[in-house]
Amino acid sequence: MKSGEGKLDRLERIIATQSLIVQADLDLNAFMQMVVDTLQELTAAKGVVVELAEGDYMVYRCASSAIAHHVGIRLLRETSLSGLCVRLAQVLRCDDAETDTRVDAAACRKVGVRSMVCTPLFEAGVPVGVLKVMSEQAFGFDDEDVQSLGLMAGALGAALGKQVAFETMTHMAAQVRESEERMRTILEHANDAVISTDNSGHVTQWNRA
16 A cells, blocks of 8 residues: 555646646657556656557557567457456456456467556547556556556546647648649649639749740
8 A cells, every 4th residue: 555645645646747748749659658657657657658559459559668579469349358447448457368258368468468558549539549558467557657657548548639630730741742743843843835824814823835
């Protein structure tokens, strides 16, 4: 049982982390790395991972240093605790991966995990992934750990949703610019004359031909 002073210290760190994450102006990968590194410190877990839902799979997109080499692992949503977390949109806790039928036991052995807690991440109110903390020991997390992660889930999920949306818009804008550049190159090298006008009939663009 943690002391009152220890609980207050953890709560203060959670609030400070929420504030930092919400105000962060980072690309998606750097943002996720900050999240997992912070949670690693808060929970003293073996590892922390961000998994995002991609079709029928949950994919390790970012992980703390101890399990970083596992980034890219794909877990079937139907047979993993993280997939169930997304489906139910609620915090889930596994005390022993060897006996909990909700988890992918083979994947847990591969990563070296015996217990875990998953918290859903939301984008526009829809669960899109999970934050998962993991321990090498059975019963590695207590109710206070679950409560702490629950407190962070809302802010972290909302911030991640904003980052994902920002990355999507940035990617779409880059695609539009690339398409425009490609079209300009085609027009400049065309043998035929091409002229564009606006609705008033004024010439707005033309090529060398």
